[in-house]
Amino acid sequence: MTNPVPPGASDPARDTERPPLTRREAREREAREREARGDDAQDRESRDTRAPGRETRGRSEIDGGPDLEQTFWGSLGGDRETEERAASGARRRPAPQAWSTLDYPTEGRESRPKKEKPKRRWLTATIVTVVILALLGGAGVYVWNAFQPEVRKLLAMNEPNDYTGTGTSPVTITIHDGDNGSDIAATLAKAGVVKTSDAFYALLLHTKPDPVFQPGVYRLKKQMSAKSALSALQDPKNKLQRTLTIPEGDTEAEILPALAKTTGVPLADLQAAAKPADFGLPAQAPNLEGFLFPATYTFDPGVDAKTVVKTLVDRSFQSLDQAGVPADKRYSTVVLASIVQKEAGSVDDMGKVARVFQNRLDQGMPLQSDATVAYGAGVKTVFTTDAQREDAGNPYNTYAHDGLPVGPISNPGDDAIKAALNPTPGPWLYFVTVDLKNGTTVFSETAEQHEQAVQQLQDWCNASAENDAYCQ
Structure with missing residues (x-):
């Protein structure tokens, strides 16, 4: 069968069977057309320098396929040939290139200007930020300290301000x-x-x-x-409450141990604190005797020794002031009141007992108080011995020494102080308690009357063993 298409002529059927152009092929065709319009002579020269047979390659000579240059692999091959021509200087004027998605420019990368390294502006910004935060923090602290009470009150406005119930621990x-x-x-x-x-x-x-x-x-x-x-x-x-009641007539030697037991303060501490000069007593006072006022006291837990002693001394000064005792007569009044407190059989007789001692003082007679002798001798007896009464070495011995003793012999109460300050008027120079159980006392103006009263006391002591126990 003869070929209807003469040799060398194009086959229309085959031309129509060519696949559509790719994007790359379309761009290359457009570039060639621009070149043709711009410079025909140069275009011809460019075509002449191309490899022989390059233009006639439309389809594969083996299988009659499409032109290799118009396929994907052909495009890659074309690129390599183009690069070879550029390297050998065969191409005088490079055609404008349009890069496809598969082409990556490799020429001239090294000639691109290098980017300058950014300056360390972050360091300055960080410092500024830290300073601002520090200032804000300092201001916040100041505001909190200044207005904390008000802020707390505002936050607690809706909270109850009282507990409920009877408590916990x-x-x-x-x-x-x-x-x-x-x-x-x-x-x-x-x-x-x-x-x-x-x-x-x-x-x-x-x-x-x-x-x-x-x-x-x-x-x-x-x-x-x-x-x-x-x-x-x-x-x-x-x-x-740590309460202690001190009876009238108790001595310092009895009171301090009782205070130690009640308050828990060591006795040694109380004794060391009992310095007359520290509490405003007269210089001639040998101790605090007479100024530890008998009363009922309540001490708080943890009280110290000096506070305990001062409490009693202050109460004594209070009593003296209330009785109207002048400051310059405090000491003599307390000394006399301490003897009255020990010798009187009852509160009713205190005024008469004070009168007896005052009359003796006024007449220059010795007081002859057995209570003062017993105190100085350190004994607790109603009666004293002849030897004790004759002991002049006892400064409290009012048989051996005229006038008042060197100091109080007990701590008097209000009644004894009032009696010493205002004795009951009367001529009595002697007295003796003839019933030690109920305190009956006989007052006498003469020595003979007094001897009879003393015999009455002895008879009472001998009346029973019970009575004799009071006479020891």
């Missing part, structure tokens, strides 16, 4: 002499008894009659309602 608080309601409220809040001082103080203001608080140490509980705390403070059972 035990705690002790101290109410000092002179504390007012505000002071007590602050003490309770600080100890954790009430939640706020305002809650307790507001309760006080609305409580009628006004509550009265006694100084001292109280055992309460933490987290008590204001009402429960107030009730507890009004209950004497919650007051920790």
